[in-house]
Amino acid sequence: MPTETVLTKEPAFSLSNYEVKNEDLPAFRDMQFAEINELELDHPGANDTEYRTRRDYIASLSKRFREDPENKIIDVEYTPEEQKVWQIVATKLEEIQAKRASSFYLDAKEKLGISNERIPQLSEMNRRLGKLTNFRLAPIEGLVETRGFLSWFSYRTMLCTQYIRHHSRPEYTPEPDIVHEAIGHIPNFTNKDFADFSQFIGHGARVATDEQLEELGRLYWFTVEFGLVEEAGEIKAFGAGLLSSFGELEHAFTEAVERRPFDLKEVINQTYDYSDMQPILYVIPSYSFLKETTRKYIESFGKK
Ligand SMILES: [Fe+2]
Numbered sequence: 001m002p003t004e005t006v007l008t009k010e011p012a013f014s015l016s017n018y019e020v021k022n023e024d025l026p027a028f029r030d031m032q033f034a035e036i037n038e039l040e041l042d043h044p045g046a047n048d049t050e051y052r053t054r055r056d057y058i059a060s061l062s063k064r065f066r067e068d069p070e071n072k073i074i075d076v077e078y079t080p081e082e083q084k085v086w087q088i089v090a091t092k093l094e095e096i097q098a099k100r101a102s103s104f105y106l107d108a109k110e111k112l113g114i115s116n117e118r119i120p121q122l123s124e125m126n127r128r129l130g131k132l133t134n135f136r137l138a139p140i141e142g143l144v145e146t147r148g149f150l151s152w153f154s155y156r157t158m159l160c161t162q163y164i165r166h167h168s169r170p171e172y173t174p175e176p177d178i179v180h181e182a183i184g185h186i187p188n189f190t191n192k193d194f195a196d197f198s199q200f201i202g203h204g205a206r207v208a209t210d211e212q213l214e215e216l217g218r219l220y221w222f223t224v225e226f227g228l229v230e231e232a233g234e235i236k237a238f239g240a241g242l243l244s245s246f247g248e249l250e251h252a253f254t255e256a257v258e259r260r261p262f263d264l265k266e267v268i269n270q271t272y273d274y275s276d277m278q279p280i281l282y283v284i285p286s287y288s289f290l291k292e293t294t295r296k297y298i299e300s301f302g303k304k
Contacts, residue, residue: 020134020156020199028066028138043174045166054079058163059141073123073139076162083118088170089179090116096249102229102236104287105243108187120182122160128190135189135198143175146205146217153202156195158185171246184240185224193287194238197294198224204298212301215268219297222267223290228252228259228283235259235283251277259283264293 045051061074078086094116097106112128114120122137129135138152140159152159160181165173173180188194201224204216225241226248235253242249251257260266262282272278284290 025155025157028071029069040174043166044169044172048166048168051166055163059161062139062141062162065139071138073121073126073137075121075123076119078119078164081167082164085164085167085170086119086179087116089165090114090183092171092246093183093244093249096246097237097243100237100249100253101243102231102238104191104231105187105236105238108190109183111190112187114182114187119164119178122162125182125186129186132190133192133195135195137181137186147208147213150205150213150216150220151202153198154206155202156199158189158198160186180240180244184242184244188224188238188240191287193291197287197291200291200294200298204294204301207301218268218270218272219264219294221272221274222270222282223262223284226252226278226281227290228281229287230283230285248277252281257281261285262290262293264297268297 039046039052039055045055058076061076065071065073111132112120112125114125122139126137129137133156135156135158137160138157139162142161143149144159149159158181160178161176162178165177165179189198201216201220205213208216223239225239227237227239227242228235229238230236237243237249237252242252252259257278258280260280260282262284267282270280272280
């Protein structure tokens with residue numbers, strides 16, 4: 001597992017202060033990771049030397065971003081083969097999303113200029129997000145431990161991978177990739193309530209006890225990754241793990257899944273299996289409800 005991410009530790013912050021200027025950000029160069037280039041043996045690209053080299057190269061651009069004093073994101077020149085993988089996945093997901101995704105999400109995708117034709121660059125989405133909700137994206141070369149990853153949300157920043165899944169299985173990836181980030185996560189940050197909610201989770205992660213961190217991880221899982229929202233009497237998906245997976249998105253609306261009304265106490269205590277289809281999902285009434293409920297919850301941290 002990667003080593004602990006280095007972050008400024010200061011528990012005193014205000015949940016009413018959402019403004020984070022670039023100069024408030026901790027130095028990206030202080031982040032340290034170990035074994036970030038290791039691919040799990042069950043990764044479809046694990047035995048493809050060419051894929052591994054390419055993935056490592058794209059990952060190295062994230063490292064250069066961190067070392068650059070100005071933290072300028074380096075755009076990836078995606079190959080025609082990588083673009084093809086994107087086109088296949090994006091087109092198929094769009095079909096299912098038209099019926100299942102929240103209307104807010106569908107609008108947001110358009111606002112950010114995310115199309116089925118080409119892989120969007122983090123830099124261009126960053127510019128648009130900055131104007132909309134003062135949220136930002138920073139490239140990262142792989143999975144980071146929970147506290148380090150979540151803590152960056154307190155700076156209205158999400159760490160995002162840039163490489164793309166292996167072409168042999170366009171429907172599947174065992175690790176985050178640009179499809180999961182750009183189609184799953186990023187559009188949600190155009191919503192101010194969702195961006196604020198993410199920031200609260202980040203604040204929480206910085207001061208949470210280990211036990212609270214586990215609870216936060218579950219809250220993140222059942223909302224950011226697998227959340228459903230009620231919209232004009234219908235249930236729609238907004239979680240990234242649903243929106244970026246054909247299988248999960250279809251499965252979420254079958255009878256095999258129990259869709260329960262969101263209850264914070266229940267969610268933070270609900271265990272899950274990340275390697276299987278989700279049997280229980282939670283439906284939030286609105287993003288503002290999620291934001292306010294999370295604010296109260298995070299404010300209780302440190303008071304026990
Ligand atoms: Fe994710």
